[in-house]
Amino acid sequence: MTKKNNFDRRTFLTRASIGGASAAAAATLAAPAIAQEAPTVNWRLTSSFPPSLDTIYGGANTLSEMVSECTDGKFNIQVFAAGEIVPGLQAVDAAMDNTVEMAHTVGYYYWGKDPVWAVASAIPFALSARAHNAWLYHGGGQDLYNKFLEPQGLISHPGGNTGTQMGGWFRNEVNTVADLEGLKFRVGGFAGRILEKLGVVPQQLAGGELYAALERGTIDAVEWVGPYDDEKLGFLQVAPYYYYPGYWEGGPSVHFFMNKSAHDDLPEHYRNVLKHCCRAADADMLQKYDYLNPTALQNLVDDGAQLRQFSQEIMEASYNAANEVYAELEGTNEAFNEMWGSIKEFREKWYKYLQTAEATYDGFMMWQQGQGNL
């Protein structure tokens, strides 16, 4: 983003904020749907991400363009980066209180409010992307999520998926559970609660501080996203061991969260445009990651990244630790129990099914790749 754009945006913000409520919301109220078939509607969306992440931040721009294109430019969603209106991790709060009509963020950032926030995005050892989307759209997942969100004044649509993430950058190799003892690991919220059971000391640092902290050894490891996003960060210079898989994010969904009142005030066909364009933008993000990640991974390896697979010992211990945490929550949190129970029922069927056509096809093709035959 250029300086000029930043300046213009902030000027707009000042104007839009006059009177407390956003000018965009006021404009919506002034043009009731009944009086005008295709009213001009201006919404604001706050993202949890910086514009440098063109995939995950870009998902909101993709949606905005699609919605505008479908309504002949009449339904406009202006996208603001993290920090322009509110800090990145307060995006849903801004949508809840109608500071903005919409947020683009990941549910698990808000697990501190309630772990249920995380379940529809990603919790450790849940579903990978295709199965997660099957569950969200056809297994009742989104209905359960929106049932949970409605009393909080929100409604959501899935808004992107990164695919299975990488496990992150480590200064030293970790081979056993004993190697995790005292490991200072920058890792997202809910996953940290589970890794703590294995002796990991989760760290919360802002993105800008990570490189220096890794270089000095203030922290031992950092997980971020996948190769395409990670390539931009340069961590391999200071933490060259690049582990996989990020088993706490097998197929995390990003979501669009709308203020429920603002959403319900839209003309019906605008609500539908929003819903179907969210679905298209949701698919687009994974397709974009899937196209970009393979080349980025090759670049990282060419530049010296040392690929390492987490050991079976670490994976199994983490799986058991996750199940301990889930068992506690199932006994105390009814909404968690319902949603996680729904995922678990499908997960058992999915991973049995996957062993037939899908995994044997990909397995054969990976074998051919290994033989140098592709």
Place this chain on the structure above:
Amino acid sequence: MTKKNNFDRRTFLTRASIGGASAAAAATLAAPAIAQEAPTVNWRLTSSFPPSLDTIYGGANTLSEMVSECTDGKFNIQVFAAGEIVPGLQAVDAAMDNTVEMAHTVGYYYWGKDPVWAVASAIPFALSARAHNAWLYHGGGQDLYNKFLEPQGLISHPGGNTGTQMGGWFRNEVNTVADLEGLKFRVGGFAGRILEKLGVVPQQLAGGELYAALERGTIDAVEWVGPYDDEKLGFLQVAPYYYYPGYWEGGPSVHFFMNKSAHDDLPEHYRNVLKHCCRAADADMLQKYDYLNPTALQNLVDDGAQLRQFSQEIMEASYNAANEVYAELEGTNEAFNEMWGSIKEFREKWYKYLQTAEATYDGFMMWQQGQGNL
């Protein structure tokens, strides 16, 4: 579909066909985009599938509903099953000559016109669904396909994916390449050309004749789609060996093919509604299959289906046979060479990348499933 609906549809057809060109096309022409912001547009879509296949046929209904919902009911796409307007395998011809504005079908049905038709849907040992979509939308695949289709008066959007298909129902086990010699196998077009090299005798039979032919032994095997669609057919009673993977369809795309002139006559925002809703419907089909297939596979096994994995010998021989056919085409068909070359370049990177986070995550979860721990 009820009899009542059938009757109404045929009455409509008679009326709509008056004057040679479709009434829908005439209506579009009579209401230029410039004069009316949101004109009423009525399109007809012919599907290659019967309504009993609620997933793959249902994709056209899903699109039709989405488009109508986004345009306040003004852009209507009426869906006709295979045989209602033209036979299923003539769907693209009907869109080419503007008998209908749109077809919903699979490119490889038309490989006899030119093998390039098949490449953007599925050819043996190409990409599985996620990678295929990454290539179509972000790797230039759709652009290449539309460049090929434009001189034929068509433009396309992806319109669904089934995931890796099953290999089909066999009366007897096949373990070696020798077992394929003389095997009368009902298998889709382009794959048949490759399997012929291994001694298979491809069969073309209409869907309604398959059960009796299998029962009498007139044919030895049938491939169809995947568990959810296959469950409806009852083949396990007469051909109980259910093979995987269907390596000739690792992740086949269904497409929406539009008559290019009818498409270009649409107001711009209707073209965008169509494009983005196609993308949402495209994603929806795979999500629906992915949710339904695991339960259907379990049902089939419970009912007596004998799951069998194709042997490494058969897979390798088929892979080599496919490469022989591709080498011939690369030397003689420039458009094939360009499109297949683009896929191959991405395929090598994808199957290397897949071995890191994605496959190890799913592999661990499949291992836990095998241990009874999910």
